[in-house]
Amino acid sequence: MTTNPKTDSLTRAIRGRVLHFLRDPQFHEDAYQYWDDGVLIVTNGRIAAAGDYTQLAARIPADAEIVDHRGKLIVPGFIDTHVHYPQTDMIASPSPGLLHWLETYTFPEERRFADPDYARGVAGFFTEELLRNGTTSAVVWSTVHKASAEALFAESEARNLRMVTGKVMMDRNCPEFLRDTAETGARDSADLLSRWHNKGRLAYAITPRFAPTSTEAQLAACGELARAYPDAFIQTHVAENRDEVKWVAELFPDARSYLDVYDRYGLLRPGAMYGHAIYLDQDDRRRLADSGAAVAHCPTSNLFLGSGFYDFHQSDANRLNVTLATDVGGGTSFSMFRTMNAAHKVARMGGYYLTALRMFYLATRAAAEALGWTDRVGSFSVGCEADFIVLDPKATPLIARRSNRSETLEEELFAFAMLGDDRVIDSVYVMGEAAHVPAA
Known part of the structure; x- marks a missing residue:
């Protein structure tokens, strides 16, 4: 301790x-x-x-x-359950949609994090920006580079923050300069897990970026890591954008749904955090609820990228573990207040009234529950x-x-x-x- x-x-x-x-x-x-x-x-x-x-x-x-x-x-x-620290400097980048935004801004910026000094500089600013906005814990995305995760862990440790991160794993459908392999991704993740997981207030998240950027071999490697480290967190994206959902169906024709791709590899369990989860069907929602995994609702990002509206009616009907997240840099603010503002309006567009009491709960205790941290933070x-x-x-x-x-x-x-x-x-x-x- x-x-x-x-x-x-x-x-x-x-x-x-x-x-x-x-x-x-x-x-x-x-x-x-x-x-x-x-x-x-x-x-x-x-x-x-x-x-x-x-x-x-x-x-x-x-x-x-x-x-x-x-x-x-x-x-x-506040506990932010889905935020990309390498996207700090490209927040508010104009784009007509998710895939264009990734190719034009995100991937070129993430390339810079191969440089440990650059990563440390951004990680230092990022952690201070979280604190300035009242966020004391977060589930954070690094890049494919080990150095990026190392930098955030070091800066978080220096500030004694309870933080989670993991190096991104992606071995296809991305620029060569950000590509790992099933073997190197798993090896680097295991090295980081052994060094940082449960060190002080830090924890590790197994982090496949999203199904389209991982081969079946890499998803299988993620599943093996999850079995080897049963208390490690898992973070990824699911069903954020209609084009993305269609793409996943083409890449994984044997899977019943986008969520089912992850389920087949043992990636649905307590401590797994799924960003967005907009386009789920009833079977998906029931399976997500039964698994104990959680949703990171990212309303400012969903609005900014035109992805869609999270369905609170169906979320409640299935008692999903839902939390709030900024999703910087697709999200447009580090402020959990601005995230609440957007969440309320997104809910209203779906005919749902999201109270302030519940929004504060989602930003604190709900996140702690989803992460298994109710004896640590959130209350x-x-x-x-x-x-x-x-x-x-x-x-x-x-x-x-x-x-x-x-x-x-x-x-x-x-x-x-x-x-x-x-x-x-x-x-x-x-x-x-x-x-x-x-x-x-």
Whole structure:
């Protein structure tokens, strides 16, 4: 377990309005806990207690450091379940569609990550940008190069972040300069797994880019890795774009569906994160739910690339494990607030009303559940790592004006989701330590 000399004998009491989730508010009335005058007692970087200040004040040690955030809202740090750090510098690149965007911008940029120095520079900016936006954990894509994953692991370790990444595996239908083989992809992944998986707060994700860029031999190698490392994560894309779905059907004529391609190789299981999942049928949804795998819903990316609208009605009907993700650089912001904004509007286009309470749940506890991390992050349960953010309801004149009119918690959270961005983030704590405090 990672230790930090600053926190190993320190207790902090962080006072403010405290909110966290224990289950999905779409299906449970007692889904969250909220204390208008609340406190987090943090010892050795972990939650020792969370609740009403008047009830817990006597438990605060006399020598504890008191941090006063009264008037502001304290929530668990956001967890972004699908984001491409090598695409940081090509965010907001114009393109008529997914495949053109990959060929014109994505692949040429990812070529640069063969250079370890370049990868480290981007990884450093990327991790700081996550923190600036209140994201304290993420499931991240690197490139095909080992150096890219090494760089992100090193930068995350330096900041003591709970992060997941993996080198991309693709051995066909991509430029030669980004192509590995079934053998080298598996070998490099195994090397990275042995070095970084479960080192401190880091974890590894087996990462086939998407079915069209992997041969059956490579997908089989991914399945072998998954069996050899049963606690490793898996990340890939599925059913994002109609042309992509058609292409997969042509490349894998024996598969029942796009999702079935992965299922045949043992890649559907708890801890597997499937980006997008827009064009699934009922059999796919049932299988995805039964497997314990999760969906990373990427609304800003889906809108930007014109991919389509995620179906929340069918998602709920099948009780899919759905989470929120920025999908930078197809996604257009690192901000989980802007992602919530887009998710709400995408849902409305499908006749579904996505509440603010549920959006905050999807960005915190739901992601922790999907990753098997409910004892680590995503809530203020006793023993969890103290990764949390402080939100300022007076961050901008408009948000302040709207917040003053808010009569319910839902209304205030909705204002954050619709009007918020990085300016709402008052401060960010990682393992109980201030990791980002915006300049005054």
